[in-house]
Amino acid sequence: MSAAEQVVKAVREASGLAISDSRDEMIELRLFPRLRALGADLEGYARAVAADERERVHAIELLATGHTAWWREAEHFDDLQQRVAPLLRARLDRGEPVRIWCAGCSTGEEAWSIALCVRLCLGDATGVAILATDISGRSIATARAGRYPAEQLAPLTPELRAVAASPAEDDPAAVEVRPELRRLVSFARHNLTGAWPMKGPFDVIFCRNVLVHLLPEARAQILGRMATLLRRPGTLYLGQAELLEPGIVPLRQLKPAIHVA
Numbered sequence: 574m575s576a577a578e579q580v581v582k583a584v585r586e587a588s589g590l591a592i593s594d595s596r597d598e599m600i601e602l603r604l605f606p607r608l609r610a611l612g613a614d615l616e617g618y619a620r621a622v623a624a625d626e627r628e629r630v631h632a633i634e635l636l637a638t639g640h641t642a643w644w645r646e647a648e649h650f651d652d653l654q655q656r657v658a659p660l661l662r663a664r665l666d667r668g669e670p671v672r673i674w675c676a677g678c679s680t681g682e683e684a685w686s687i688a689l690c691v692r693l694c695l696g697d698a699t700g701v702a703i704l705a706t707d708i709s710g711r712s713i714a715t716a717r718a719g720r721y722p723a724e725q726l727a728p729l730t731p732e733l734r735a736v737a738a739s740p741a742e743d744d745p746a747a748v749e750v751r752p753e754l755r756r757l758v759s760f761a762r763h764n765l766t767g768a769w770p771m772k773g774p775f776d777v778i779f780c781r782n783v784l785v786h787l788l789p790e791a792r793a794q795i796l797g798r799m800a801t802l803l804r805r806p807g808t809l810y811l812g813q814a815e816l817l818e819p820g821i822v823p824l825r826q827l828k829p830a831i832h833v834a
């Protein structure tokens with residue numbers, strides 16, 4: 574087995590990631606920043622990844638796709654506002670908490686968009702808690718900082734942008750997420766293929782554009798576990814492009830990427 578294949582195997586076993594292009598030269602290219610920082614060659618790096626959990630996490634971060642955006646796949650936010658928000662409002666009016674999980678949140682844009690949506694439909698949203706998790710500690714650190722280049726909020730209307738963020742004092746090209754949204758979200762590093770310390774039930778789970786990058790057996794296991802953590806009624810949003818095998822989601826399908834318990 575080549576050194577690149579050894580790294581891919583270790584990453585796959587640790588995260589469930591199915592690396593779509595695992596040619597040796599592609600793997601070396603994506604690992605290059607880390608190899609250069611360590612002054613290591615690929616063989617030495619493969620040994621480090623095998624021996625050290627923290628190095629495996631670095632390799633996962635470099636080989637996982639973290640692409641995300643504010644208000645991505647807007648139809649989910651429409652559904653959250655129109656169909657789901659009245660259910661959440663009813664819970665809050667009864668004094669019951671509302672819990673939302675954003676799994677595979679990357680650098681935070683998705684979690685902050687959910688918080689924005691919640692704020693728009695549920696006002697100050699006291700009683701709502703959003704948990705946002707990702708396997709990448711670096712992504713979680715960026716997410717938690719809540720600071721983005723202003724142009725990244727372009728998918729939002731000016732009114733929504735003003736509710737979501739304010740200009741950074743030290744940089745006119747940057748914005749910072751407003752405290753009203755920060756109050757709603759907590760971030761944590763979490764591997765979906767490892768132990769799940771979080772307790773359900775969740776009213777809503779977003780797990781969009783994550784499973785498509787994982788091995789089929791990891792997907793099925795994660796979906797089964799998510800289904801058991803969903804409250805009845807509850808909603809699971811997957812990515813629009815996630816054409817999962819028929820029957821793999823153990824929930825009722827409302828629309829292609831919207832599943833309900």
Ligand SMILES: C[S@@+](CC[C@H](N)C(=O)[O-])C[C@H]1O[C@@H](n2cnc3c(N)ncnc32)[C@H](O)[C@@H]1O
Pocket residue numbers: 588589590637638639640641642645676677678679680683706707708709712763764765766780781782783786812
């Ligand atoms: C393409 S991004 C999707 C981000 C966001 N959900 C969205 O739709 O915009 C996929 C994210 O899944 C994360 N990820 C991959 N494998 C994971 C695992 N086993 N556990 C948790 N997160 C994982 C990656 O680190 C990456 O941030």
